[in-house]
Amino acid sequence: MIEILMPLFWIVLHILITVGILLVAVAYTTYAERKVMGAMQRRQGPMLVGPFGLLQPIADGIKLLSKETIFPERANKLVFFLAPMLTFTLALIAWAVIPIDQGLAMSNLNVGLLYLFAISSMGVYGVLMAGWASNSRYAFLGGLRSAAQMVSYEVSMGLVIVTVLLCVGSLNLTDIIEAPRPFWMQIMLFPMFIIFLISILAETNRAPFDLPEGESELSGGFLVEYSAFAFTLFFLGEYANMILMSAMTSILFLGGWHVPFGIEFLSFVPGFIWFALKISAVLFFFVWARASFPRYRYDQLMRLGWKVFLPLSLVWVVVVAGVLIATGTLPNMEAF
Amino acid sequence: MITPDMLPSLAFYGFAFILVVSALGVITAKNPVYSVLLLILAFFNAAGLFVLLGAEFVAMILVIVYVGAVAVLFLFVVMMLDVDFKSLRKGAMHYVPLGVLLGGVLLIELFVLFKARFGTEVFPQADTLPEISNTQQIGAVLYTDYIFAFQVAGLILLVAMIGAIVLTHRTRPNVRRQNVAKQNATTQEDAMEIQQVETGKGI
Numbered sequence: 086m087i088e089i090l091m092p093l094f095w096i097v098l099h100i101l102i103t104v105g106i107l108l109v110a111v112a113y114t115t116y117a118e119r120k121v122m123g124a125m126q127r128r129q130g131p132m133l134v135g136p137f138g139l140l141q142p143i144a145d146g147i148k149l150l151s152k153e154t155i156f157p158e159r160a161n162k163l164v165f166f167l168a169p170m171l172t173f174t175l176a177l178i179a180w181a182v183i184p185i186d187q188g189l190a191m192s193n194l195n196v197g198l199l200y201l202f203a204i205s206s207m208g209v210y211g212v213l214m215a216g217w218a219s220n221s222r223y224a225f226l227g228g229l230r231s232a233a234q235m236v237s238y239e240v241s242m243g244l245v246i247v248t249v250l251l252c253v254g255s256l257n258l259t260d261i262i263e264a265p266r267p268f269w270m271q272i273m274l275f276p277m278f279i280i281f282l283i284s285i286l287a288e289t290n291r292a293p294f295d296l297p298e299g300e301s302e303l304s305g306g307f308l309v310e311y312s313a314f315a316f317t318l319f320f321l322g323e324y325a326n327m328i329l330m331s332a333m334t335s336i337l338f339l340g341g342w343h344v345p346f347g348i349e350f351l352s353f354v355p356g357f358i359w360f361a362l363k364i365s366a367v368l369f370f371f372v373w374a375r376a377s378f379p380r381y382r383y384d385q386l387m388r389l390g391w392k393v394f395l396p397l398s399l400v401w402v403v404v405v406a407g408v409l410i411a412t413g414t415l416p417n418m419e420a421f
Numbered sequence: 422m423i424t425p426d427m428l429p430s431l432a433f434y435g436f437a438f439i440l441v442v443s444a445l446g447v448i449t450a451k452n453p454v455y456s457v458l459l460l461i462l463a464f465f466n467a468a469g470l471f472v473l474l475g476a477e478f479v480a481m482i483l484v485i486v487y488v489g490a491v492a493v494l495f496l497f498v499v500m501m502l503d504v505d506f507k508s509l510r511k512g513a514m515h516y517v518p519l520g521v522l523l524g525g526v527l528l529i530e531l532f533v534l535f536k537a538r539f540g541t542e543v544f545p546q547a548d549t550l551p552e553i554s555n556t557q558q559i560g561a562v563l564y565t566d567y568i569f570a571f572q573v574a575g576l577i578l579l580v581a582m583i584g585a586i587v588l589t590h591r592t593r594p595n596v597r598r599q600n601v602a603k604q605n606a607t608t609q610e611d612a613m614e615i616q617q618v619e620t621g622k623g624i
Contacts, residue, residue: 089428164454195554199481206489210461213493217454217500225500232497236490256478256556384599 099191103180111324112142117365118372125376149320152313157220160310164218169311169318172211176325179204183332184259186342186356197258198246201333202239205288208326209235212290212307215319219310227306230296230383237390238287244398245277245284248405249337254416262341264416273408277401278338280394282370285330287390289323292375296383331367332360339363433473440466453499461492478556 116131116139123130131138156162182197184190194200209232216228250256252274253264266274287294296306308319335341341363342356381389409415439462446459464487471480563571616624 161454164458194477196477196481196556199478199485203481203484203489206485209489209493210496213496213500214458229497229501232493236493239489256554388601 096191103191104177107177107180107325107328108321110328111321112146114324114328114368115145116142117368118375121369121372122376125373146317149317150314154313154315155310157310160220161218164214165310166315168211168215168218169315169322171214172208172322173318173325175204175207175211176322176329179329182258183329183336184262184341185360188259189357190259193257193259196256198250198256198261201258201329202243202246205326205329205333206235206239208288211319211322215311216307219307221310223309224307227296227309231290231307234287234290234294234296234386234390237387238284238394241280241390241394241398242284242288244395244402245281246337247402248274248277248398251402251405251409251415258336258341262336262343266340270414273405274338277398278334280398281334281338282367283389284394285334286371286374287386289326289330289371291327291371293378293381294386295380296386327368327371328364331364331371334367335360335363339367429473433470436466436469436473440470454496457492457496457499460495461488464488464492476555478554478559 119141120130120138122128131141134140134144156165179201181191182194182200184193190197212231212235213228216224216226216231219225249261252266252270253261255261255264286292290296308316311319339345342360344351344354344359345363406415443459443462443466447456447463450456450459464483468480468483468488471477471483618624
């Protein structure tokens with residue numbers, strides 16, 4: 086019995102630590118978002134609660150949780166409460182495979198990248214279920230929009246992931262970070278990096294692609310009927326997803342825990358700090374895009390996904406595969 | 422007492438139990454949205470069984486394709502269409518003999534397949550090439566030994582896709598579409614005209 090309970094205890098402890106860190110990170114991502122947007126718009130952002138407003142996220146959390154949970158009369162109760170739980174759970178379980186530092190992943194899965202892709206492709210259910218269960222036209226339209234949007238952008242995201250796979254030859258996230266990447270390969274992957282950055286904005290329903298909750302036309306979209314704890318779960322899920330997508334970007338394109346640009350004298354800084362800094366850089370891009378761009382129109386969003394990104398990434402898969410075979414640098418070529 | 426080598430069996434029975442129960446729920450649930458949600462749960466547990474077999478690539482692809490794409494569209498359709506499932510169910514008892522026959526044939530086939538008699542246990546074969554990951558194993562044969570079958574499957578999907586587009590596409594008159602190239606090519610001279618308006622005269 087003890088030989089089962091001990092590993093179980095360590096796994097549970099590991100999960101609790103990860104979730105704890107993630108929740109703090111989510112709280113301070115919201116703070117950073119408000120501060121950065123404030124600075125971009127020549128405001129101060131939150132300043133009153135605590136020094137420099139540092140306790141603002143905690144005050145927000147208490148406010149959200151102490152509100153009354155409102156349940157629409159004709160809504161489907163089961164699905165209504167299942168949706169936020171699903172969204173939040175999905176945002177958390179993806180972290181099981183993310184390697185934070187050399188050998189520091191909860192599970193070093195052979196198909197870690199596919200696992201991440203599978204989990205992120207399921208995020209659409211929370212929104213769709215919330216939209217349907219609320220029994221409200223605004224919420225339903227928001228849910229439908231989100232479903233169409235996420236399915237569309239996943240296609241090009243999948244192709245972008247394929248180009249990276251071709252270069253590194255493994256689905257294991259640790260192997261992807263460790264794989265050698267000469268300079269020309271990084272140049273070749275750069276257009277895909279841009280496409281991936283834009284696609285993760287759409288995948289996480291963030292501005293300028295936040296049509297599912299576009300307040301000017303849908304008055305909050307799928308979130309319109311949610312309040313208090315259920316809303317908090319959605320909110321946490323959205324920001325945890327942003328952090329997850331940033332982690333995915335830094336693993337695929339920015340070298341994970343490695344020192345940026347291979348600068349020698351900075352290598353005394355531990356790897357997980359570099360990883361956190363890279364995640365923060367991508368998160369800054371999220372906020373930057375939100376502060377800079379107006380919301381896309383729905384047909385423009387669909388055109389961008391299907392008529393621009395999909396053909397571009399498809400052609401790029403062929404180009405990358407061709408270059409790798411022509412130069413004989415395709416990984417694992419000798420195995421077969 | 423539970424020992425570590427019992428864990429795979431326990432996981433198998435857990436996944437299999439939820440799989441069978443949720444699959445039953447799919448066909449018995451009154452609300453079609455519940456049916457689709459239970460179907461997703463069934464897919465998930467099937468993926469779990471694949472992981473137990475050591476086929477993690479197939480498991481992930483099952484989740485990505487069926488849960489991430491196919492079931493989303495199911496859910497989409499079930500939520501959008503106002504299908505009266507009560508009236509659809511009316512004649513359902515009519516098909517019971519056929520269903521029982523098909524189910525019986527499948528059951529017998531399964532027994533023949535595993536040559537199973539009651540009391541014997543059937544275990545999956547151990548991985549014959551454990552040092553190569555099954556993603557690489559599939560990749561190595563899919564594009565070489567099975568290239569013909571693979572391409573035929575791709576062609577069938579392509580035909581189905583074109584068929585779906587042809588069946589549902591309709592050209593509606595009087596729809597104003599945005600032409601981005603045309604919009605971008607418009608110059609100031611095309612779009613507006615500057616006129617000097619004299620006082621008291623108008624244009």
